[in-house]
Amino acid sequence: MVSETLLLTLIAPGSDRQGYFACCWRYRELLWFFARRDLVVRYRQAFLGIAWVLLKPALATGVFTIVFGKVAGLTGLGLPYPLVVLSGMLAWNYAATCVMEGSHVMVNNPALITKIWFPRLLLPLAGMLLNLVDLAVGLGFLALVMLWYGVAPAWTAPLALLPLLVLGMAALGASLWLGALMVRFRDVRAVVPVLITYGFLFSPVAFSAHAAPPAWRSWLWANPLAAPVEAFRACLLGSPFPPTWACVWSVVMAITVLFTGYRFFRHWERIFADVL
Amino acid sequence: MTPDADLPAELAIRLRGLAKSFRRTVQLGTSVKDEFVRVLTLRFLREPPPAGFTALHPLDLDLRRGERLGILGGNGAGKSTFLKLLCRITAPTAGWALLRGRVASVLEVGTGFHPDLSGRENVYLNGALLGMSLAEINARFHDIVAFAEVAEFIDAPVKQYSTGMYVRLAFSVAAHLEPDILIVDEVLAVGDAGFREKCLGRINAAEDVKRTVIFVSHDVEAVRAVCTRVIVLEHGRLIFDGDVDAGIARYLSSVHASPT
Numbered sequence: 001m002v003s004e005t006l007l008l009t010l011i012a013p014g015s016d017r018q019g020y021f022a023c024c025w026r027y028r029e030l031l032w033f034f035a036r037r038d039l040v041v042r043y044r045q046a047f048l049g050i051a052w053v054l055l056k057p058a059l060a061t062g063v064f065t066i067v068f069g070k071v072a073g074l075t076g077l078g079l080p081y082p083l084v085v086l087s088g089m090l091a092w093n094y095a096a097t098c099v100m101e102g103s104h105v106m107v108n109n110p111a112l113i114t115k116i117w118f119p120r121l122l123l124p125l126a127g128m129l130l131n132l133v134d135l136a137v138g139l140g141f142l143a144l145v146m147l148w149y150g151v152a153p154a155w156t157a158p159l160a161l162l163p164l165l166v167l168g169m170a171a172l173g174a175s176l177w178l179g180a181l182m183v184r185f186r187d188v189r190a191v192v193p194v195l196i197t198y199g200f201l202f203s204p205v206a207f208s209a210h211a212a213p214p215a216w217r218s219w220l221w222a223n224p225l226a227a228p229v230e231a232f233r234a235c236l237l238g239s240p241f242p243p244t245w246a247c248v249w250s251v252v253m254a255i256t257v258l259f260t261g262y263r264f265f266r267h268w269e270r271i272f273a274d275v276l
Numbered sequence: 277m278t279p280d281a282d283l284p285a286e287l288a289i290r291l292r293g294l295a296k297s298f299r300r301t302v303q304l305g306t307s308v309k310d311e312f313v314r315v316l317t318l319r320f321l322r323e324p325p326p327a328g329f330t331a332l333h334p335l336d337l338d339l340r341r342g343e344r345l346g347i348l349g350g351n352g353a354g355k356s357t358f359l360k361l362l363c364r365i366t367a368p369t370a371g372w373a374l375l376r377g378r379v380a381s382v383l384e385v386g387t388g389f390h391p392d393l394s395g396r397e398n399v400y401l402n403g404a405l406l407g408m409s410l411a412e413i414n415a416r417f418h419d420i421v422a423f424a425e426v427a428e429f430i431d432a433p434v435k436q437y438s439t440g441m442y443v444r445l446a447f448s449v450a451a452h453l454e455p456d457i458l459i460v461d462e463v464l465a466v467g468d469a470g471f472r473e474k475c476l477g478r479i480n481a482a483e484d485v486k487r488t489v490i491f492v493s494h495d496v497e498a499v500r501a502v503c504t505r506v507i508v509l510e511h512g513r514l515i516f517d518g519d520v521d522a523g524i525a526r527y528l529s530s531v532h533a534s535p536t
Contacts, residue, residue, distance in 0.1 A: 008283060009379060011294070011364060012372035030404040037401050041392045115384040116405055117364040185308045270367045273360065274298065 016270055024119045034126035039133060053137045057093065061085045064206035074211045077239050080149045083142075084233065088205040090138045091164060091232040094131055095171040095225070096196045101127040102175025103192050106183050110276040120269050121262075124175045128168060135164075142236070154238030163228035163235065166254045170225065173257030176265035183272050199223075204230045210240050221246035224253035283374045288457055288488035289339040289362075293371030296357050297330040331357040333513045334371055341376070341456075344479075344489040346503035346520065348496070348527035354512035355492050359383060359461050362490065377456025377488075380407050384461070386446030391435035395426055395445055398434055402449045416452045423474070424448035444471055451478045454487075461492045476501050496524045 024031075043050065061082050068074050069081035076084045102124035106113060109123065146153065182188040203225045204212070210230075212220055220226050227246040234241040241247075283290050332354045339345055349355050360366045362373060363381040388405045389398045399420055403413040413420075421427050424445040426437070434442055450460075460479065479489060479502055491502050499506065499520070506523025508516035508530065516526040 007377060009364075009375040010372060011361065011368060011375070013368055013370065015372075016364070016367060027404075029410050033401045033404045037390055037393060037397070040397065041390060044392060111384070112388055112405070114365065115387045116381070118405065185311070187308050273365045 017266075020119060020121075020266065024121055027118055027122060030118060031122045031126050031129065034122060035129040038126065038130050042130075050137065053134050054141050057086060057089050057138055057141065060089055064089075068207045072207075074207045077208050077210055079151065079237055079239060083145060083149060083151060083237060084208055084239075085206050086142050086145060087233040087236050088203075088207075088229055090135060090142060091167060091229045092200060092203060092205040092225075093138070094135045094164065095167040096200070097131050097134070098124075098128045098168070098171040099174045099178065100192060100196060101131070102172065103178035103182055104189070105175075106179045106272060107186070107189070107276070113276050114273045120272060121176075121265070124172060124179060127175075128172060146237075151237065153236055154234075156235040156238070158235075160232050160235035163231040166228040166250055167225070167232075169258045170228075170250075170254040173254065173259070173261035176261035177257070180265045180268040180272075183268065183275055199225060202226075204233075208233065208239060209242065221249070224250045226250075228254075283376055286340050287338055288341040288343070288377065289337070289373065289375050291335055291337040291371065291373045293334040293336065294332070294361060294368050294373050295330065295334040295370040296332040296361055296366065297328050297369050330512055332361070335514055337507070337514075337517070339488060339490075341488055342486040344491065344502055344504045346499035346506040346523070347490065347492045347509065348494075348499065348506060348523060349509035350531050352511070353509040355509055356383075356461070357512070358509065359459055359490070359492060362459055375457055378407070379457045379459065380450075380453040380455035381459035382406070382450040382453075382461065383459075385443055385450065389434060389442070389446060392433055394432060395421075395430040395434055395437070399430075399445070399449055402446065406450060406453055407455070408453060412454075420448045420452050421445075423451060423478075440468060440471075447471075447475055451475060456486075457488045457490070459490045462494065472498075496528070500524065 064085045065081045068085070069076065074081075105123040105127060106120065112123075113120065143153075178188055178192055182192075200206075202220070202223050204220065208230065209217060209220050209226060221242060227242040227250040230239075230242045231247060233239055335358070347355050347358065357366070359381070360383070361368050362375070363379070363383065365383075386398075386402065388402050390401070393401070396417075399417065400410075400413055403420075404410070408416075421430050424441070424447070426441050426445050429437065429441065434445070437445070458479070476498060479491070489502065491499065493499055503520050505518065506516070506520045506527075507514055508523055508527045510530055515530070516523050
């Protein structure tokens with residue numbers, strides 16, 4: 001966007017392979033405008049507005065507290081069960097929403113992609129930025145619920161950003177994979193919600209992994225999303241942390257998915273406009 | 277692949293052998309299932325290799341700074357492909373192009389406009405999409421709104437705008453880009469005559485700042501009003517390059533000879 005008059009641009013097969021990050025940086029203002037557009041659209045028209053952001057986790061927390069806490073009889077590890085659910089939901093919903101939106105954002109914006117050039121990576125990134133707002137509102141709600149139950153945040157609370165970062169990397173990687181695939185194969189659209197639903201059930205979102213039978217626990221940790229969700233809860237509420245190996249495994253997987261997803265996305269990005 | 281010669285100082289754009297073909301292997305709306313079945317039934321062995329389709333044959337072109345090039349051609353002549361290559365929306369399969377300075381392209385009026393956003397918000401979003409920085413939009417915001425004649429509605433959502441107002445505002449953002457190379461596709465087909473005149477005037481005002489313009493339109497009068505040079509494309513090949521009036525004549529005769 002800011003460039004000298006004498007800047008030379010080369011267009012040739014493969015000339016788009018270099019300088020991508022520099023280009024994203026030049027377009028950082030556009031990233032901000034994308035995020036702002038979606039924020040305004042999401043909240044201005046919605047009748048319930050900001051209340052909706054609170055209502056969703058509140059309802060889910062109520063339902064899952066009954067299902068997992070009462071019916072299944074899982075223990076909250078000495079914490080009020082709704083707190084176990086709500087903390088898990090916040091971390092999970094952030095990642096799940098990012099994947100859901102990030103993977104659809106290319107096929108939902110064909111006019112942008114076929115009519116104008118900008119680094120396509122901005123589209124899923126803008127969604128991740130926007131979803132931080134929902135997350136912040138949710139954390140405020142969690143603070144209120146903690147106050148209600150008289151549970152003080154653990155001293156590790158600021159460290160909750162780390163598991164969130166791991167989840168964010170995994171979510172971006174998954175968005176890039178699924179988003180690029182969806183441009184090419186429309187039936188990927190049907191796969192994404194299924195992945196998210198099973199991901200939810202096999203991650204310690206509405207229950208603590210430490211409450212699962214020991215025989216199953218290590219299987220649970222094999223899911224790379226399990227450790228960050230549990231660690232997020234542990235940081236905020238002081239519940240037990242996942243084992244170190246599970247954390248390392250998650251970080252390695254998140255980086256792998258992000259790196260391969262980025263490469264895959266970059267490979268297909270150049271034909272998005274031809275296919276859409 | 278890489279240009280060895282520099283771009284001479286008087287040139288804004290140089291193309292050498294720039295071409296685009298599709299292998300037709302990538303089709304819209306195929307599913308994983310289709311692909312799976314195709315491989316599983318070994319059908320891909322029997323099928324002939326996908327026929328190539330060349331949207332743009334190798335094209336050489338030099339454009340001097342300040343030249344205003346009109347591109348004429350029937351539907352499917354390769355005009356859009358040519359523009360999309362220059363805008364980097366799609367990648368060439370051969371050849372290269374070298375462009376000097378800031379490039380701004382308007383392939384569609386109001387790309388990224390959102391009906392629920394106010395005129396003001398849309399100006400900022402659209403401006404950023406077209407490559408303006410926040411500082412530039414701030415500096416030109418007043419001019420953009422005044423040119424579009426929508427000052428009193430600027431904070432209303434654009435879904436409440438009349439079509440004319442919407443188009444005027446969208447075009448106005450594009451008209452206030454100050455790039456070195458401006459690429460405009462068929463965007464004047466919308467809007468009333470008065471506003472169209474104003475827009476053409478705006479594009480022509482580029483003359484004194486040595487702005488290079490690439491202009492695509494089916495409207496030969498608009499081309500005559502704007503351009504200093506014309507090329508005619510047919511089936512992805514350059515069939516004419518030169519004087520505006522001769523180019524228009526060539527285009528009209530080719531369209532009438534073979535209505536595409």
